Amino acid sequence: xxxxxxxxxxxxxxxxxxxxxxxxxxxxxxxxxxxxxxxxxxxxxxxxxxxxxxxxxxxxxxxxxxxxxxxxxxxxxxxxxxxxxxxxxxxxxxxxxxxxxxxxxxxxxxxxxxxxxxxxxxxxxxxxxxxxxxxxxxxxxxxxxxxxxxxxxxxxxxxxxxxxxxxxxxxxxxxxxxxxxxxxxxxxxxxxxxxxxxxxxxxxxxxxxxxxxxxxxxxxxxxxxxxxxxxxxxxxxxxxxxxxxxxxxxxxxxxxxxxxxxxxxxxxxxxxxxxxxxxxxxxxxxxxxxxxxxxxxxxxxxxxxxxxxxxxxxxxxxxxxxxxxxxxxxxxxxxxxxxxxxxxxxxxxxxxx
Numbered sequence: 001x002x003x004x005x006x007x008x009x010x011x012x013x014x015x016x017x018x019x020x021x022x023x024x025x026x027x028x029x030x031x032x033x034x035x036x037x038x039x040x041x042x043x044x045x046x047x048x049x050x051x052x053x054x055x056x057x058x059x060x061x062x063x064x065x066x067x068x069x070x071x072x073x074x075x076x077x078x079x080x081x082x083x084x085x086x087x088x089x090x091x092x093x094x095x096x097x098x099x100x101x102x103x104x105x106x107x108x109x110x111x112x113x114x115x116x117x118x119x120x121x122x123x124x125x126x127x128x129x130x131x132x133x134x135x136x137x138x139x140x141x142x143x144x145x146x147x148x149x150x151x152x153x154x155x156x157x158x159x160x161x162x163x164x165x166x167x168x169x170x171x172x173x174x175x176x177x178x179x180x181x182x183x184x185x186x187x188x189x190x191x192x193x194x195x196x197x198x199x200x201x202x203x204x205x206x207x208x209x210x211x212x213x214x215x216x217x218x219x220x221x222x223x224x225x226x227x228x229x230x231x232x233x234x235x236x237x238x239x240x241x242x243x244x245x246x247x248x249x250x251x252x253x254x255x256x257x258x259x260x261x262x263x264x265x266x267x268x269x270x271x272x273x274x275x276x277x278x279x280x281x282x283x284x285x286x287x288x289x290x291x292x293x294x295x296x297x298x299x300x301x302x303x304x305x306x307x308x309x310x311x312x313x314x315x316x317x318x319x320x321x322x323x324x325x326x327x328x329x330x331x332x333x334x335x336x337x338x339x340x341x342x343x344x345x346x347x348x349x350x351x352x353x
Contacts, residue, residue: 208247
């Protein structure tokens with residue numbers, strides 16, 4: 001049986017530096033599952049950053065060898081920050097916090113929508129506390145953002161935003177402008193407090209999936225603001241991003257050519273997309289991560305999980321920019337512990353270099 005020859009920190013550092021590593025890394029992308037392992041509610045995990053850090057430590061004690069840093073944040077934020085209301089999942093009925101009330105209910109309200117200061121406000125204050133703890137422990141500050149499009153969707157409401165693409169394009173652009181300004185201000189805050197060289201920026205793109213919008217609408221409404229945000233990240237000295245291209249973005253890829261992502265960043269994809277095709281598009285300056293089926297992780301047998309991981313490893317192991325084995329999206333909270341064990345077993349059995 002293969003024995004790890006590197007620590008998780010050594011393995012990830014060498015991967016980013018494009019140096020040889022002992023085996024394929026395994027990043028769990030775990031939030032609700034970590035809460036379960038730690039014996040706390042998902043509400044406590046999200047509401048109290050210190051408990052999220054403690055939960056991650058217990059996750060890694062249960063599954064030695066997991067790579068990457070702790071996961072935090074959630075996809076549907078922007079609403080709380082701009083004055084809406086959310087509900088934390090203290091009852092564990094939902095995987096993540098949910099929006100109860102959006103900040104605006106009609107296009108007529110857009111002009112009165114103010115861009116808030118991220119300091120001491122909403123989710124960003126929690127993310128800041130999380131990063132403070134990580135820095136105190138010698139880790140990196142994690143700037144958990146969402147894309148400008150997903151921030152706008154949270155402010156407007158997802159269903160309404162999709163309608164606004166056709167019915168109220170001017171007001172949608174105005175909300176996208178304000179969402180982008182808010183995300184840029186957040187980046188400024190973290191870069192000033194922690195130093196850009198100590199920050200990793202996480203960005204997720206669920207609303208931009210072609211399951212929801214067309215490539216043309218991505219080009220017209222979402223790509224310009226995504227490009228602007230990345231240009232700002234680079235101008236502030238950010239050198240590492242984790243980009244979670246969630247869902248089906250095959251039709252959008254051509255419009256990513258003008259979006260400047262820092263070299264050696266990690267591009268994570270869902271299981272609708274091909275690891276190899278995505279790597280061919282982004283090139284050898286980028287690490288590709290994915291794309292183990294979350295359905296199999298949650299409901300499959302350990303052997304089924306292992307074979308699904310083998311599929312990913314066979315496709316990704318020799319990608320020129322590097323590869324990380326990772327769930328296609330957040331590790332489901334109900335995932336059996338044996339499934340996570342099987343991911344690590346697969347990486348050691350099939351992913352050794």
